[in-house]
Amino acid sequence: MRTPCSDIQSRLSLLADGDLPPDQDAAIRAHLAECAECRGLVADLQQIRASARGLGPVTPPDHIWIEVAGQVRLGSAPAPLLPARTRPSNAAWQWVGLAAALVLIATGAYVFRGTTETPASIVQSAGNANEAGSVEAVTTELGLAMAHYEKAVAELERIAKTDDGTLDPVVAATLQRNIGVIDQAITESRTALTEAPASAPARDSLFAALRQKINVLQTTVLLINQIRQGDQEGAARVAAGAGKKS
Amino acid sequence: MTDASRAHADLELAERCRAQVPGAFDEVYRANAPRLFGLACRMVGRLDAEDLLQEIFLTAHRKLGLYKGESALATWLFRLATNLCLDHLRSRGVRFSQMSEHLDGDIEANAAGTGAILGVVDRLDLERAMVTLTAGCRAIFVLHDVEGLEHKEIAKMLGISDGTSKSQLHKARLRLREALAGQQSGRPRPR
Numbered sequence: 001m002r003t004p005c006s007d008i009q010s011r012l013s014l015l016a017d018g019d020l021p022p023d024q025d026a027a028i029r030a031h032l033a034e035c036a037e038c039r040g041l042v043a044d045l046q047q048i049r050a051s052a053r054g055l056g057p058v059t060p061p062d063h064i065w066i067e068v069a070g071q072v073r074l075g076s077a078p079a080p081l082l083p084a085r086t087r088p089s090n091a092a093w094q095w096v097g098l099a100a101a102l103v104l105i106a107t108g109a110y111v112f113r114g115t116t117e118t119p120a121s122i123v124q125s126a127g128n129a130n131e132a133g134s135v136e137a138v139t140t141e142l143g144l145a146m147a148h149y150e151k152a153v154a155e156l157e158r159i160a161k162t163d164d165g166t167l168d169p170v171v172a173a174t175l176q177r178n179i180g181v182i183d184q185a186i187t188e189s190r191t192a193l194t195e196a197p198a199s200a201p202a203r204d205s206l207f208a209a210l211r212q213k214i215n216v217l218q219t220t221v222l223l224i225n226q227i228r229q230g231d232q233e234g235a236a237r238v239a240a241g242a243g244k245k246s
Numbered sequence: 247m248t249d250a251s252r253a254h255a256d257l258e259l260a261e262r263c264r265a266q267v268p269g270a271f272d273e274v275y276r277a278n279a280p281r282l283f284g285l286a287c288r289m290v291g292r293l294d295a296e297d298l299l300q301e302i303f304l305t306a307h308r309k310l311g312l313y314k315g316e317s318a319l320a321t322w323l324f325r326l327a328t329n330l331c332l333d334h335l336r337s338r339g340v341r342f343s344q345m346s347e348h349l350d351g352d353i354e355a356n357a358a359g360t361g362a363i364l365g366v367v368d369r370l371d372l373e374r375a376m377v378t379l380t381a382g383c384r385a386i387f388v389l390h391d392v393e394g395l396e397h398k399e400i401a402k403m404l405g406i407s408d409g410t411s412k413s414q415l416h417k418a419r420l421r422l423r424e425a426l427a428g429q430q431s432g433r434p435r436p437r
Contacts, residue, residue, distance in 0.1 A: 045419050047367045048367055048426070049391050049419070050366075050367075051368075051369060052387070055284070055288070058280060060283040065272075068300050068304060072307050
């Protein structure tokens, strides 16, 4: 007489995994030889298992690394995840402190002022194949680096724009002013680089300005996160840290 | 790469991270984030996974001093990530210790009658079906079937018996079979 299906079904996953104890194997296989439904079930369990093994990695959005890198750079401890994101009550004195700390960021922004180039800082290409190759390499590297910075800036700007009033208007305005100053520096550096594409000082000042912009945007995102998580002290630390770094 | 050279390379990378060498932690992130994000998405859902991935890497950065090279850095990070995912689920009220070794009668009764799944299981369908599982069942399915952990290891992490891990995995697969069969019945069959 055949073993009832209900007696063996709880062990069919073990069979599908090849983990069935040898003393049970024969009885279950004998049942399967006669039972199409249970054979179908085992086949399905194996399909599900095989498909699950094929589920691959998932690429995380770029902003996660930007935020991780920002927090690592600022040396702040990770904020614990909260059950629900709650909007904290505004404490006016804390906002004043944040705004004051953030003003320091703008004063640290480096603005390109047409630095005089030294011969060594200019890559000459005429009449020298190796150096011509260097110019190409530098241009390529420059393009890649610019793409990297611009992608980071775009991603951070996208996140910063999602702020739905979490930031106090004074702090938001301060951050916006900082970005305005840095944008001006970026524009000036770009102009200089267009006029003298091989100018190392122009390139350096452009990258410095882009890094500054990323710093400010990272600070904005961190502030939004800290405040959304109700961590006013953390927000104050972020602002103070940003002021010191800039 | 041999195990010894891998261990040396991982320890050296961890040391560069501790010394804050530019690009070192970036390297760790780039190499491991996609796998860990996949794990987190499947364990806790996409929305919380983004926050959790940040927490995983910030915790890893803080604890890198504890990494001694006994296992691959990727394995060390995977364990850390798994524990954080499980802690997250516990903080959401999931009680692994209350999971039973016994299967619900209705699942067993339906198992044979559900009908076979036609052809290969589509990965997107499977991802969708996994969402329908309870968090505890899903965690065991992800750790065993997706990530390839053994029941003994899963049982230890969750504080349950091997038997409970096995029966909950079976339950998860039966539920997925039901859900996948349901998805397929609502779709035109290929000719």
